[in-house]
Amino acid sequence: MRRFLTSMACFLLLTGFAGTRLAFAAGGGQQQATTSQPKAAADSTDFVGQETCATCHADVATKFGTNPHSRLALQHAGKGVTCESCHGPGKAHVEGGGDVTKIRRFDKLSAKDVSATCLGCHAGAHPNFDRSPHAKANVSCLGCHSVHAPEAQEHLLKAEQPKLCFTCHSDQKAAFDMPFHHPVNEGAVSCSDCHDPHGTFGNNNLKSTADQNMICTKCHAETRGPFVYEHAAVKAEGCVGCHTPHGSQNARLLNMPNINVLCNQCHSRVANHTINGMGAGSDELAPCTSCHTYIHGSNINQAFLR
Ligand code: HEC
Ligand code: HEC
Ligand code: HEC
Ligand code: HEC
Ligand code: HEC
Ligand code: HEC
Ligand code: HEC
Ligand code: HEC
Ligand code: HEC
Ligand code: HEC
Numbered sequence: 063m064r065r066f067l068t069s070m071a072c073f074l075l076l077t078g079f080a081g082t083r084l085a086f087a088a089g090g091g092q093q094q095a096t097t098s099q100p101k102a103a104a105d106s107t108d109f110v111g112q113e114t115c116a117t118c119h120a121d122v123a124t125k126f127g128t129n130p131h132s133r134l135a136l137q138h139a140g141k142g143v144t145c146e147s148c149h150g151p152g153k154a155h156v157e158g159g160g161d162v163t164k165i166r167r168f169d170k171l172s173a174k175d176v177s178a179t180c181l182g183c184h185a186g187a188h189p190n191f192d193r194s195p196h197a198k199a200n201v202s203c204l205g206c207h208s209v210h211a212p213e214a215q216e217h218l219l220k221a222e223q224p225k226l227c228f229t230c231h232s233d234q235k236a237a238f239d240m241p242f243h244h245p246v247n248e249g250a251v252s253c254s255d256c257h258d259p260h261g262t263f264g265n266n267n268l269k270s271t272a273d274q275n276m277i278c279t280k281c282h283a284e285t286r287g288p289f290v291y292e293h294a295a296v297k298a299e300g301c302v303g304c305h306t307p308h309g310s311q312n313a314r315l316l317n318m319p320n321i322n323v324l325c326n327q328c329h330s331r332v333a334n335h336t337i338n339g340m341g342a343g344s345d346e347l348a349p350c351t352s353c354h355t356y357i358h359g360s361n362i363n364q365a366f367l368r
Contacts, residue, residue: 108151112144115152118160119145122210129209130218148179148209173202194261205230206259223252227259234308243309255281256307276300278307289359293366295328296358321349 116123123145126132131143146152148166155165168176180203181191191197196205206226212218219226224246228235237243244251253259256277257267264270269277278301279286285296295303304324305315318324329350351357356366 105151108153109146110152110156112146114156115145118156125210131209143183147183168204173197173200173205176202176204188260190258190261190263192261194259195267196259196261201230223254227253237306237308237310240309240311242311242313242315244307244315246308251281276302285358287359290361291364291366292359293357321351322347325350 112123126145131147133142150166152165155161158164166179168179171179174197177191177197181188185191206220207218208220209218213220214222214226221229224238238246246252256269258269259267261267262269271277271280275286285301287296301307304317306312306317307315310316312319316324353368354366355368356363360366
């Protein structure tokens with residue numbers, strides 16, 4: 063690997079792909095960067111350097127000094143991410159006195175081409191983007207990020223969560239105003255705690271925990287198990303078999319107002335079981351969980367009793 067990197071670096075130096083070399087230094091998806099960055103046969107002499115851009119775009123260049131993309135530039139004595147790493151070689155643009163057709167303008171690119179430019183360096187951290195519902199719906203990186211004018215404090219986001227997400231997902235807003243909800247509006251949980259907007263291997267952009275369980279058990283560890291006596295429902299249907307994750311009219315975010323009705327969807331067979339003379343199990347009587355307390359699984363009782 064090291065050998066490969068070294069020879070790659072030599073190759074880049076020899077051929078003078080300045081933009082590519084920068085991408086290479088950025089870490090993350092180096093290999094992708096080397097194949098997708100250079101537009102046609104850009105020559106090192108087509109690059110003019112950031113100082114030149116700054117002569118005409120002083121405002122943008124000054125502000126860029128505090129951009130996270132400049133961090134690397136500082137670390138590598140100006141050889142990090144510069145204007146031309148994203149906008150492409152600028153010589154023709156400059157010689158044309160600022161000819162806008164000779165420079166990469168992001169508002170003129172397709173969503174796919176925008177994301178490809180960014181993924182040239184970021185594919186390592188976000189390898190699933192191309193197959194994400196966002197990419198498939200033509201939402202590019204710039205649907206959520208702005209390089210020069212981000213509004214959020216962190217991650218160059220266009221707005222803080224959840225406002226950012228609600229600008230497009232207004233349908234989801236009502237759920238978080240329900241009497242019982244994950245405290246997203248309150249700022250205690252964010253959409254990206256459960257979803258990775260850059261895509262995942264699962265459905266709905268859902269994150270999973272390291273052990274491939276649903277992300278829920280990361281915060282609700284007591285439900286994780288493994289248990290000596292598992293409740294097959296948890297394993298088979300996942301948490302959403304019984305809970306509505308965003309918000310619900312029902313306490314404990316349950317899918318149904320009546321616990322016994324919820325249980326009897328699958329357990330009608332025992333709907334009227336009588337135990338030690340106690341009538342139990344019908345919809346009107348004590349909730350099933352008053353006896354079957356450890357409903358997510360138990361290490362001591364097969365029927366999840368106390
Ligand atoms: C000689 C002055 C000059 C230099 C040097 C220069 N530009 Fe420009 N640039 C302009 C002018 C003039 C425009 C068109 C007016 C405008 O929209 O700001 C422009 C437009 C742009 C645009 C499109 C702006 C838009 O609104 O879509 C981008 C992107 C851009 N320049 C990037 C760069 C980069 C990157 C460099 C360095 C490689 C650079 N420029 C160097 C003068 C210059
Ligand atoms: C990490 C990629 C990246 C780098 C590096 C970068 N830009 Fe941009 N630039 C963009 C994107 C994306 C846009 C579209 C608007 C946005 O996201 O803020 C943009 C927009 C612009 C515009 C259009 C006007 C505006 O502000 O929206 C100009 C001019 C510009 N960039 C110049 C520069 C100059 C000069 C530099 C170097 C100092 C630079 N850019 C560095 C990605 C980059
Ligand atoms: C030439 C390589 C390169 C390109 C192209 C590039 N980036 Fe970056 N990006 C970087 C580097 C390097 C950093 C800094 C990483 C760090 O500080 O750890 C960074 C940081 C970021 C961050 C993180 C900021 C933070 O505070 O965590 C975001 C978001 C980001 N880039 C988005 C984009 C978007 C959107 C584009 C396309 C418009 C893009 N980048 C294009 C190399 C690149
Ligand atoms: C649908 C919204 C959305 C889209 C589209 C999106 N991002 Fe992000 N991005 C976010 C959010 C939200 C965060 C903050 C993540 C968090 O809080 O965990 C983030 C964080 C980042 C970070 C910094 C932290 C990290 O996880 O690496 C980088 C870099 C980044 N995005 C790059 C990109 C690139 C490149 C693209 C396009 C290929 C892109 N993003 C597309 C919403 C988005
Ligand atoms: C620029 C608009 C836009 C923004 C901003 C945005 N999304 Fe999306 N999102 C979409 C579109 C379009 C789709 C695909 C169509 C759909 O399923 O609604 C989508 C799909 C999704 C899906 C998958 C839905 C499914 O049915 O599989 C999730 C989850 C999601 N977005 C979460 C988020 C989160 C979390 C944020 C904030 C970090 C966010 N989105 C920001 C436009 C956006
Ligand atoms: C506690 C974890 C969690 C949080 C926080 C969360 N989601 Fe979800 N979201 C889920 C789960 C789980 C699903 C899948 C639901 C299912 O399979 O029935 C989902 C589904 C979705 C979908 C697909 C459509 C749908 O309703 O099934 C969208 C879009 C979405 N979420 C957006 C968001 C947005 C936007 C936010 C923040 C405002 C957010 N989510 C916060 C867990 C969460
Ligand atoms: C980032 C951490 C986090 C993740 C991930 C998470 N939750 Fe939560 N959950 C919380 C917080 C915080 C509360 C609110 C606790 C409170 O109000 O006391 C909560 C509340 C709940 C409640 C209501 C508890 C009660 O006592 O009323 C249920 C049920 C629940 N979550 C299920 C889930 C499910 C299902 C998932 C996965 C789709 C999930 N959670 C993912 C943090 C998380
Ligand atoms: C078979 C249905 C079912 C499944 C599947 C299920 N739960 Fe529950 N959960 C319940 C019921 C019923 C309650 C309410 C118990 C009560 O009120 O006594 C509950 C309560 C909770 C609570 C509130 C605190 C507590 O323990 O009482 C949390 C948090 C929770 N569940 C998280 C999860 C998570 C995370 C998953 C997935 C790993 C999950 N649940 C799967 C039925 C289920
Ligand atoms: C999605 C379907 C489903 C739901 C909803 C569900 N269960 Fe189950 N439950 C199962 C399955 C499947 C088994 C394993 C059955 C078996 O091994 O015969 C099981 C096993 C059990 C057992 C242990 C049975 C034994 O053989 O010892 C108890 C007790 C139980 N469930 C109670 C409940 C209660 C109480 C609820 C409501 C909070 C509930 N279940 C909701 C599917 C479900
Ligand atoms: C008053 C307490 C109590 C209530 C309420 C109760 N159960 Fe039970 N349940 C028990 C006891 C005790 C057992 C027997 C455990 C054993 O045999 O080890 C049992 C056994 C079970 C079993 C496993 C035995 C079998 O027949 O396969 C299931 C499934 C079950 N209950 C489901 C439910 C459901 C669903 C509800 C609510 C509709 C419910 N129970 C309400 C106490 C209760």
